[in-house]
Amino acid sequence: MANILLGATGSVAAVRVPALFEALVAAGHAVKVVATDAATYFFDPASLGEHLVRDADEWPGREAGHRYERGDTVLHIELRKWADAFVIAPLDANTLAKLAVGLCDNCLTCVWRAWDLARPVVLAPAMNTLMWQHPFTRRHLKAIAADAGAAHIPMHLNDQQLIAQMNDRSKTLRIVSPISKTLACGDVGVGGLAEVADIVTAVGEILDKVKG
Ligand SMILES: Cc1cc2nc3c(=O)[nH]c(=O)nc-3n(C[C@H](O)[C@H](O)[C@H](O)COP(=O)(O)O)c2cc1C
Secondary structure, X not given: OOEEEEEEOOOHHHHXXXXXXXXXXXXXXXXXXXXXXXXXXXXXXXXXXXHEEEHHHHOOOHHHOOOOOOOOOOHHHHHXXXXXXXXXXXXXXXXXXXXXXXXXXXXXXXXXHOOOOOOOEEEEEOOOHHHHHOHHHHHHHHHHHHHOOOOOOOOOOOHHHHHHHHHHHOOOEXXXXXXXXEOOOOOEEEEEOOOHHHHHHHHHHHHHHHHO
């Protein structure tokens, strides 16, 4: 199947990262996880063992005073070369904003900034309903979609129509809509991470689309 780099950010939905990892492996993929520091608050890093890359892994031996030496590998570039597809699930509001403008201050966002735009990406946002409904969210998704070949999407569309058009028009981008539910914070509304099975299906579909 494919080499999948699973990016995990600091949404409470990161509790599902181990389950998503297992489901992608069960679908036949080789999977590595790159997690932000905030993401690792929500799951036990030990549960992913050697498959997990943390931010600190970009700077080996830093605490002990080790310096970069010519010939040392650059981890985010190695991950980008290895990955056939980049799946960021859950994608929180903070990292969504960074992706939209190209900020790269951790391993995950450096992979994104160095990404080969011919390769597929899957984004599964998860956030509080008012964060999701804030105008920033559309602005950021629209910028990312434009860079992925889906420009000039009309902004009067509702969320479902907007995301459907982005997914239709881009060959490499698949946004998996958040779902409506009672969120961890107690609010009821859109913003919950899509079901694990739906994210795995989206990964298979975008891999086929890019191949076809
Ligand atoms: C308990 C808790 C739950 C959170 N859940 C979410 C969430 O679901 N979505 C979101 O966008 N931010 C959420 N946040 C805020 C992010 O963790 C915060 O913006 C953080 O800086 C994100 O860092 P990262 O993007 O580098 O992972 C949550 C924070 C806390 C403390």
